[in-house]
Amino acid sequence: MTSIPNSFEAIWRIPEGITYNAYVLTTDEGAILFDTWKHIYAKDFIENLRKIIDPKDINYLVIHHMKQDHSGAVPILLAENRNRAKVLGHKLVKTMLKAFYGIEPKFKAVKDGEELVIGNKKIIFIHTPWLHWPETIMSYVQYESTRILLSGDAFGGFSIPPIIADENDEVVLKYLNFVKKYIVTIVGFYSKFILKNIEKIKSQGINPRIIAPAHGLIFKNKPELIINYYIKLAKGVAEKGKIVVIYSSMYGSVERAINVIVEELEKKGFKPIIYSFTDVNRSDIGEIISDIIDSEIVVIGASAYEGEIFPYMAFLLDIIARKVKSKKKFFVISSYGWGKTVSLKISEKLVQAGHEVVEKIEFHGQPTNRDFEKIKQSINLNIR
């Protein structure tokens, strides 16, 4: 059963969409294709490829990443190509091609730093492990004064920008929010490998004039902009004064306390960003963690539910533990009916994930005036 997807990896809602970028490099000694598209778009891929080149004329297929959104059209491409092309990739690609698609094409594993000179063009293959699978590589293409880094998933983002490259600052600015969501949701778990691999690229003197990722905008005017943006988010650098408030509330107890917190924060000049799980709203997990990654402080409110943390909040906390790898400060409030444990459970999850809990306040049922006072005092102490 196939329907048009509205999510990515069966978890992240992406109403903004996503592009799958494959590239063709022609040389005077043959053509090289870098990656393909997701399998459900395989026929469209071949149709579009034909507008540029006959698939039979492709001599090499470089696979930067085996994730199926890029390798999904490899079987049809090789069939159209009559298996003429040599497939190049990390050594793991060979067994993955067999496992994912049951195919065993002509394959050559490329080593880290290996060069391929073809006609008037040179390609250096760079291993960039865990950015964001073990077999991920990049290709650095050089000819005349051109230096292009085909970076795979790295330096990519969600959405379907109205232009192909970064020629318009307004488009770039809007796009960066979708890049942020992409970094956190897709490569967030591997944040330290973003930094490690960028270091590696730089230390090898790789200095691209163009960055061409496998999703989203190509950066040819300001390649350093997207590199620095990735570094900033991998480090979780906070926007000054950014506070995110996330709460769940079944019957309004937690919500009452949250309203007081928001009021107090606004009095102090903050503009908290609010997300909730209630009978009238269910915020998007991807949006929430995109806002957490560059926040200064996060307020979490949830109630006890069958001896545990309210389920959506428990799920969110698991996602935060996996994806938000930079240390964040959390202010926790909770409500219970008969067993005072939920605040502790929330704090434990956060602390185990490397975060700091600056406060945890728990109240029985609805918050009383005394609870409100306690909350206000703590905000004044902990959030300045």
Ligand SMILES: Cc1cc2nc3c(=O)[nH]c(=O)nc-3n(C[C@H](O)[C@H](O)[C@H](O)COP(=O)(O)O)c2cc1C
């Ligand atoms: C489905 C459900 C399960 C609950 N489970 C627990 C529980 O395991 N332990 C507890 O102390 N309170 C439990 N409660 C009580 C709530 O935690 C309590 O009423 C709280 O004030 C609700 O806050 P909220 O309306 O903001 O969600 C439960 C309530 C509901 C509706």
